[in-house]
Amino acid sequence: MPEGLQDGPNIALIASLVGDPARANMLTALMTGAALTASELALEAGVTLPTASSHLAKLMDGGLLSVASEGRHRYYALSGPQVAAMLEAIMGVAASVGPKRVRPGPREATMREARVCYDHLAGEHAVKMMDGFVERGVIVRDGRTVTLGPLGASYFAMRGIDTANLGTSRRPVCRDCLDWSVRRSHLAGALGAAILDRILAEKWARREKDSRVVAFSPKGRTAFERTFLA
Amino acid sequence: MPEGLQDGPNIALIASLVGDPARANMLTALMTGAALTASELALEAGVTLPTASSHLAKLMDGGLLSVASEGRHRYYALSGPQVAAMLEAIMGVAASVGPKRVRPGPREATMREARVCYDHLAGEHAVKMMDGFVERGVIVRDGRTVTLGPLGASYFAMRGIDTANLGTSRRPVCRDCLDWSVRRSHLAGALGAAILDRILAEKWARREKDSRVVAFSPKGRTAFERTFLA
DNA sequence: GGCATAGTTTGATCTCCATCGAAGCGTGAT
DNA sequence: ATCACGCTTCGATGGAGATCAAACTATGCC
Known part of the structure; x- marks a missing residue:
């Protein structure tokens, strides 16, 4: 042939x-x-x-x-951008062709709410938190690059996170990470990791074994919201 | 897992x-x-x-x-045209990373110059035409979305294409489609299809049997250039 | 009706490749 | 040096799917 x-x-x-x-x-x-x-x-x-x-x-x-x-x-x-354009085109077809939504499922639901993305928090909570940061000027977004805003250092210092210390590694402090469950992005980078550390250290939530799910306790959730969403 | x-x-x-x-x-x-x-x-x-x-x-x-x-x-x-656009985009990537196609070949050369992309014109001619449209304000580009410019309707009316009629279907009038031979984009959508129709109706070019190639005649080419490139 | 052509379905075969554990190889930290 | 960590390579396993022949269905022709 x-x-x-x-x-x-x-x-x-x-x-x-x-x-x-x-x-x-x-x-x-x-x-x-x-x-x-x-x-x-x-x-x-x-x-x-x-x-x-x-x-x-x-x-x-x-x-x-x-x-x-x-x-x-x-x-x-x-x-290169050509590859990105191709992926967009495929997504376009896939989206138009089938809502195909696989049933969310119980596992999926908790995953959508809060999960670990490598070493930082992802999911709806993370997206809301990111939105709040940007809205309050704690974090400044310019296209796809995000940086600590003028109010950022003191904001996080008040919450027990020393942003100056995070700059030591080669890793960027702030990075933007696209969320698959929501169409928005959340905070990655050293700061994102530090926030997740804090959440786990305070025992507001615990990680499920062998899973990306991050399960908040009822009072943990309110504590988290009071701290990072207000 | x-x-x-x-x-x-x-x-x-x-x-x-x-x-x-x-x-x-x-x-x-x-x-x-x-x-x-x-x-x-x-x-x-x-x-x-x-x-x-x-x-x-x-x-x-x-x-x-x-x-x-x-x-x-x-x-x-x-x-639908969306599928065609996706295929063109994939071709674009494949061509750009192409492990040295055996040789351009005569068939390939004419394809680069002018070919059919589902229902509209693609290739160098199409890209040049699109560039001209944007430059002259006939079509307005904003990122990847393209729309008819303020001068567009009269421009095409003078050339025998009624753009108002094109809006009837659910299909967008203007759409941008990536060209695999050039790394630019050309005009798709209902308007792109109408232009190709016009080209064939005027017999400026004819379609080769069982091929995507669109072969312009010498005077057909000049007529096309005078009409849509000036 | 009877025959031919266009397409689909079935079933069986076989190849390819995604996957993981374990081991190997760098680089960086102590 | 030694250890830890990030990543790649190796080897073995399993499953998915591409393929075709043969049987089946449907349509058109006479």
């Missing part, structure tokens, strides 16, 4: 790369434009590190991703 | 449909906008009829195709 057809280039190869659920999740996670590490992407895709590594190699080989080694981390990103 | 985490639309499902070589060949064959029978598509894909039938059922189920029974034939077609 050597059939010399193939109008344009190898469309099937590219599409099949996106056609695997794990890889599709990784790619959508990278749609923020931010670069993510292999571990973060593994978590986002719901697979183990070796599996993720294999997928990343394939995506690299297919030219969809670029990588930057930094210390012992490897930051993966979409190789 | 149940990590079902769809980002909303099921992008992996759609992409995996395109990700099979046989299906990809069928879809690209349908990019001409014409409807083809199952047998023709089987031939185009290089598989037997049963296999093709199975693929067509999957594509139907995924919402990428529509079908019309006529006598003992079943005519399959792309379910």
Whole structure:
């Protein structure tokens, strides 16, 4: 069947790369434009590190991703805007074709509410919190880059988080992370991680074993809201 | 491990449909906008009829195709312009990362110059035309959304295209579609289709049989340029 | 009716690849 | 040095799906 057809280039190869659920999740996670590490992407895709590594190699080989080694981390990103445009187009078709909403399910519901995204909080609570930060000028958003606002340092200091200390690592203090359950974004970066630490340390919520779910207790939730949503 | 985490639309499902070589060949064959029978598509894909039938059922189920029974034939077609746009976008990525296509080839050259993209014109001519429209304010671009500019209606009316009539369908009048041969975009939507209709009606160009190629005649080309590029 | 053509369905086969555990290899910290 | 951590490679397993032949259905033709 050597059939010399193939109008344009190898469309099937590219599409099949996106056609695997794990890889599709990784790619959508990278749609923020931010670069993510292999571990973060593994978590986002719901697979183990070796599996993720294999997928990343394939995506690299297919030219969809670029990588930057930094210390012992490897930051993966979409190789260019063309790839992002393609993903948008596919999303467009997928959205128009089928509401296809899989039943939310009980597990999904709690996941939507609050879950861990690598090392920070994601889900509705996280999105609300992020919105509040921006509205109050604690955090300033410029497109997809977010930074600590003028009121930020004192705001977090009052809540027991020393933002100055977070700047030590190479990691950005603030980063924006797209939420799959809501169409909005939440706070990642060192600050996002610190906030989650605080939530767990205060025992406002606990992590379910072997799951990304973060389960708030009733009074934990109100404490959290009083602290970070007001 | 149940990590079902769809980002909303099921992008992996759609992409995996395109990700099979046989299906990809069928879809690209349908990019001409014409409807083809199952047998023709089987031939185009290089598989037997049963296999093709199975693929067509999957594509139907995924919402990428529509079908019309006529006598003992079943005519399959792309379910809409959105699907065509997605395919073009995938082609764009595949072309840009293309591991050195064997050679441009004569067929490929004419495709780059002018071809059909579902129901509108694509290729260098189409991109130049789109650029001219935007530059002259006939069409206004805002990011990826394009709309008819203030001068648009009279511009097209003078050229025999009634833009008011185009608004009747649910389809957008203007739409932006990525070109895989050039890295720019061209005009799709009802208006894009109307322009192609005009080009063919005036016999400035004719469509090659069983191909996406649009072949301009020498004087047809100058007439086209005088009309839509000036 | 009877035959031919267009398509689908069924069932069985076979290949490919996603997945994970374990081991290997860097880099950074102590 | 030594340990910890991030990531990749290796090897084995399992499952999904692409494929075709043959049987079946439906339509058109005579």
